[in-house]
Amino acid sequence: MSSPTREKLLKLALLPLSAALIAAAGCTSSTMATGTQTNASSGPAFLIGTDAPLASVVSFQVQLQSVELMDASGNTVNLLSSPTTVDFARYNGLQGLVDMNAVTAGTYTGVAIQLGTATIGYLNTTTTPPGITTEAATLTTSTVNIALNHPLTITSKAAGGVPVGLRMDFDLASSIQTSGGAITGTVDPTFDVTTVARTDQGAHIDEFIGAVTTPPSSATASSFVITGPHGEPFTINVSSSTEWDGGATEASLNTNSIVSVAGQFDPADQTLDADEVAMISDKGFYAGGLITYVTPSSGAASSLDFYVRSLLPDSTAVQLGDIAQINLTGNETYGIYWMHNAFTQLFFNSSALTPGQEIMVGGQASAETNLNALTVDRIHLHAWGYNGTIVAGSEKPGQGTFQMQVKGFAGVVVPSTITVYLGPACDFRYGLGAFTGLADGASVRVVGLLLKNPANGQLVLLARHIDGLMFSDMTVAAWQ
Numbered sequence: 001m002s003s004p005t006r007e008k009l010l011k012l013a014l015l016p017l018s019a020a021l022i023a024a025a026g027c028t029s030s031t032m033a034t035g036t037q038t039n040a041s042s043g044p045a046f047l048i049g050t051d052a053p054l055a056s057v058v059s060f061q062v063q064l065q066s067v068e069l070m071d072a073s074g075n076t077v078n079l080l081s082s083p084t085t086v087d088f089a090r091y092n093g094l095q096g097l098v099d100m101n102a103v104t105a106g107t108y109t110g111v112a113i114q115l116g117t118a119t120i121g122y123l124n125t126t127t128t129p130p131g132i133t134t135e136a137a138t139l140t141t142s143t144v145n146i147a148l149n150h151p152l153t154i155t156s157k158a159a160g161g162v163p164v165g166l167r168m169d170f171d172l173a174s175s176i177q178t179s180g181g182a183i184t185g186t187v188d189p190t191f192d193v194t195t196v197a198r199t200d201q202g203a204h205i206d207e208f209i210g211a212v213t214t215p216p217s218s219a220t221a222s223s224f225v226i227t228g229p230h231g232e233p234f235t236i237n238v239s240s241s242t243e244w245d246g247g248a249t250e251a252s253l254n255t256n257s258i259v260s261v262a263g264q265f266d267p268a269d270q271t272l273d274a275d276e277v278a279m280i281s282d283k284g285f286y287a288g289g290l291i292t293y294v295t296p297s298s299g300a301a302s303s304l305d306f307y308v309r310s311l312l313p314d315s316t317a318v319q320l321g322d323i324a325q326i327n328l329t330g331n332e333t334y335g336i337y338w339m340h341n342a343f344t345q346l347f348f349n350s351s352a353l354t355p356g357q358e359i360m361v362g363g364q365a366s367a368e369t370n371l372n373a374l375t376v377d378r379i380h381l382h383a384w385g386y387n388g389t390i391v392a393g394s395e396k397p398g399q400g401t402f403q404m405q406v407k408g409f410a411g412v413v414v415p416s417t418i419t420v421y422l423g424p425a426c427d428f429r430y431g432l433g434a435f436t437g438l439a440d441g442a443s444v445r446v447v448g449l450l451l452k453n454p455a456n457g458q459l460v461l462l463a464r465h466i467d468g469l470m471f472s473d474m475t476v477a478a479w480q
Contacts, residue, residue: 043161047098054172055387055408063116069108077103088170093385093447094206105156162267167202198265212257219251235271248279281362288360356414358384392440431468443469
């Protein structure tokens with residue numbers, strides 16, 4: 001990261017916080033699916049990825065060479081079509097599809113995960129100001145064998161089998177080794193793997209991003225096709241209950257469109273029944289990541305910097321791990337993922353941009369030749385996981401609010417405490433069962449939308465999930 005960019009990273013105003021936005025949105029959840037064909041002896045199986053977080057780690061990319069199921073006789077099947085690289089830190093409280101395949105029917109009692117090379121990107125506080133450092137990781141083992149607590153039974157398509165799968169949770173906090181509060185570079189891969197049915201919460205896909213390869217055949221068509229994790233086609237089904245974001249409709253999709261989809265695996269044919277479709281690009285290029293700096297800090301923004309952690313295609317000037325700058329023209333279309341009401345444009349526009357927001361931007365790939373001068377026509381706000389500690393005495397169960405001091409990378413760009421608001425459908429996970437489980441000083445992760453009050457510029461975090469964390473995040477100093 002260049003020195004001027006690092007200076008921008010910490011050059012932030014301390015913004016007061018407010019409650020003005022809670023009435024406009026609630027918390028929802030969503031899910032996903034594919035289109036692989038099965039034969040008489042095989043059935044549909046999927047692999048879901050997620051993470052247990054470590055706030056100072058902004059990226060952990062590792063190659064999954066294979067994920068093999070094993071039955072009681074030692075027979076194995078691979079859930080991956082081919083080796084794939086997954087950035088587990090990118091999930092940060094969300095769940096994504098790693099792969100979907102037709103595999104041999106049977107009952108499987110164990111799984112072997114074969115890993116390749118890995119890298120860690122982390123907040124390095126030894127630089128002034130702090131910056132992002134990415135280094136190769138050393139794995140203590142390349143093979144992780146896990147006995148499943150509940151066997152995974154895959155039923156053949158011919159016998160009426162419906163999609164089932166594994167939820168693979170990579171525990172960053174337990175895996176990434178430290179010494180004296182500093183990351184050492186050694187990773188002891190620790191996974192929590194559970195079997196899930198397609199309707200389970202653990203099978204829910206929050207975000208599946210792909211380029212449209214086959215648009216709807218008509219304005220009222222019920223499906224379209226996008227690319228999957230390995231370039232394979234995935235069929236997306238839409239209905240009258242599907243919500244569309246960013247001005248998207250069936251008629252607006254074409255082969256330059258990149259969409260973010262949420263939904264649930266269809267029981268009949270492994271396709272995805274979408275409950276939400278967001279148009280994040282209509283010109284063939286998108287990049288996603290965390291806003292680090294906005295110019296000016298109040299009023300309509302003329303530019304912003306953001307840390308890039310997702311990208312399509314990868315043939316432009318922008319690369320994963322970059323701090324990219326977007327020049328705003330005032331003609332951009334703004335949207336909010338999973339927030340659907342008449343006030344969306346009021347809550348997210350050029351005057352509502354703020355450091356710490358997770359965004360996806362879309363533009364024309366051929367025009368993105370300068371990392372420091374991107375021009376985009378779409379900006380979408382997405383939910384993200386913010387790690388932190390609960391401020392003592394701030395819990396107000398009657399109002400459904402508490403204050404949190406954000407930690408890690410997001411804590412650098414949002415250094416003040418923020419007020420968390422619970423929507424009517426927010427859930428509590430990973431050791432938390434209700435608001436009453438929140439305690440002074442407890443480590444939590446809030447997955448939600450960071451919003452700016454249009455009336456006074458104060459920040460709030462509208463929660464979708466509240467996760468209990470069984471550890472306290474370290475402040476990363478440097479590699480040993």
